[in-house]
Amino acid sequence: MNLREVHVWRADVGLNSATPGMPELAPLDARERAQAAKLRRAADRRRYVASHAFLRRVLPRYVGVPAGELRFATGQYGKPALSYPTTGLAFNLSHSGSVALVAVAGGAAVGVDVEQARSDVDIHGLARTVFSEEERRVLRACDPALQCALFYRTWVCKEALLKACGAGLSVAPDRLTVLKRACSSDPCASLIGLAGTAWGVRLLDLGNEGYFAAVAAPGDDWAAVLATTDSPVALRAARLPFGAGFSPAG
16 A cells, blocks of 8 residues: 555444444454453444454455454554554554444554544533643634534544554543644644654544544655545545644643
């Protein structure tokens, strides 16, 4: 694949999805099956199995190894990577509601996040724990009608960045500032410094009302591409009007 591209694959993992062979015939390994079994709700188990089955359908397209032969390892903070076959391929998986996304990049770290907006979420209460002081200030100053969308846009960008760098919960989300202003006429994204790397972030337009998604990779000289089973198609992706800054609190 082109090193200047990040491929983003999408699947429907909702309860009404009918992708052949997804949950029932998925060649999941023992760790994945054990993780699925820990989920109390049947719907959550089904989505977990479907999304991991989807990952195993995507990766063989790049590495030429059957889905059942793929082996995974986790990094220090739990980020998965391929242990077999050994390649320079980076990938990341996220799922929420009925949508699963797999991001794939050649020779680079990558992170992706998708979130289904919920009407029962206290966005300002949650922002107090996951947004920096500067981001909370921008959120409060935004038009109330737009605050929910702005909250989720910011949240998926943070998650994509944290997943890309593999830091996990070792970096508190409220210590990472990605949102500098609610809107801007400048279409260019500023690089965001985290874990010694400058990261670019792209918001993804999934065409689904109520879903927000973002993908992150090193640098800014890359494009997000929607990959399909037929051929890659340019993904509608917006460069973010977000400023740079890893701002340790205190």
